[in-house]
Amino acid sequence: MNLILLGAQGSGKGTQSALLAQRFDLEPCASGDLLREAMAQGTPAGQQARPYYERGDLVPDELMVGMILERLKNLTDAHGIILDGFPRNHVQADVLDARLAEMGQAIARVIYLEVPRALLLERLSGRYICRAQGHVYNIKTNPPKTPGICDIDGSELYQRSDDTGEKIQHRLDIFFSETLQLTDYYARQGKLVTVDGTQSIADVNYAILVNLGAA
Ligand code: AP5
Numbered sequence: 001m002n003l004i005l006l007g008a009q010g011s012g013k014g015t016q017s018a019l020l021a022q023r024f025d026l027e028p029c030a031s032g033d034l035l036r037e038a039m040a041q042g043t044p045a046g047q048q049a050r051p052y053y054e055r056g057d058l059v060p061d062e063l064m065v066g067m068i069l070e071r072l073k074n075l076t077d078a079h080g081i082i083l084d085g086f087p088r089n090h091v092q093a094d095v096l097d098a099r100l101a102e103m104g105q106a107i108a109r110v111i112y113l114e115v116p117r118a119l120l121l122e123r124l125s126g127r128y129i130c131r132a133q134g135h136v137y138n139i140k141t142n143p144p145k146t147p148g149i150c151d152i153d154g155s156e157l158y159q160r161s162d163d164t165g166e167k168i169q170h171r172l173d174i175f176f177s178e179t180l181q182l183t184d185y186y187a188r189q190g191k192l193v194t195v196d197g198t199q200s201i202a203d204v205n206y207a208i209l210v211n212l213g214a215a
């Protein structure tokens with residue numbers, strides 16, 4: 001089963017991806033995590049991506065698609081993948097469909113986490129992620145047991161460089177003007193499921209499981 005989590009910045013893609021990956025033994029594939037890893041390691045792709053990432057712009061398709069296709073190569077033994085943050089436009093969606101078809105696979109469901117802009121802003125300004133693996137917390141809605149430390153791997157928590165006022169607004173503008181169009185793309189394929197992302201983390205997860213026929 002291959003899934004896509006679609007949603008604005010702060011809608012809970014990373015949070016739900018971790019829960020679903022565990023539940024269905026899926027391989028998580030988060031484009032933002034791939035970029036942060038590449039930037040931290042200083043790889044050529046990471047260096048090219050950094051200025052776009054830091055501005056809150058989309059990284060050029062060529063670069064992003066290359067990183068995702070590389071990742072898909074290693075997934076032949078997995079039960080399936082869960083994509084978080086990819087695709088974000090029609091070019092990326094077409095490439096993904098074509099590559100999966102070559103592998104004899106397809107996307108089963110696209111889960112759109114619907115959250116209004118005001119709540120997205122609130123969530124992003126309270127978000128902290130862990131240095132080691134990007135586990136996600138929120139000072140208000142999902143705090144770690146020990147402040148500043150990841151519950152899962154004990155690494156330091158930090159605020160992302162793109163989680164600041166103007167950059168958040170810019171990223172949200174890109175989502176609502178460009179990426180949101182993908183809901184039509186996947187609705188036409190009969191794969192789109194829309195979930196109310198304003199509920200608690202557990203309730204959002206339950207709603208997704210109901211839609212997947214697994215609750
Ligand atoms: P990326 O890392 O993917 O960031 P994003 O799209 O901005 O999405 P976020 O990670 O901000 O939000 P999320 O939906 O994962 O929310 P989360 O679960 O953390 O991308 C970063 C950058 O990389 C982009 O700006 C771009 O430059 C580049 N990039 C990435 N993909 C690309 C692509 N395909 N093409 C080109 N460029 C690309 O939750 C948010 C907060 O809310 C957390 O604090 C969490 O604890 C809390 N929370 C979550 N769910 C709930 C809930 N139900 N109730 C209460 N609190 C909740």
Ligand code: MG
Binds near residue numbers: 013014032084
């Ligand atoms: Mg995320």
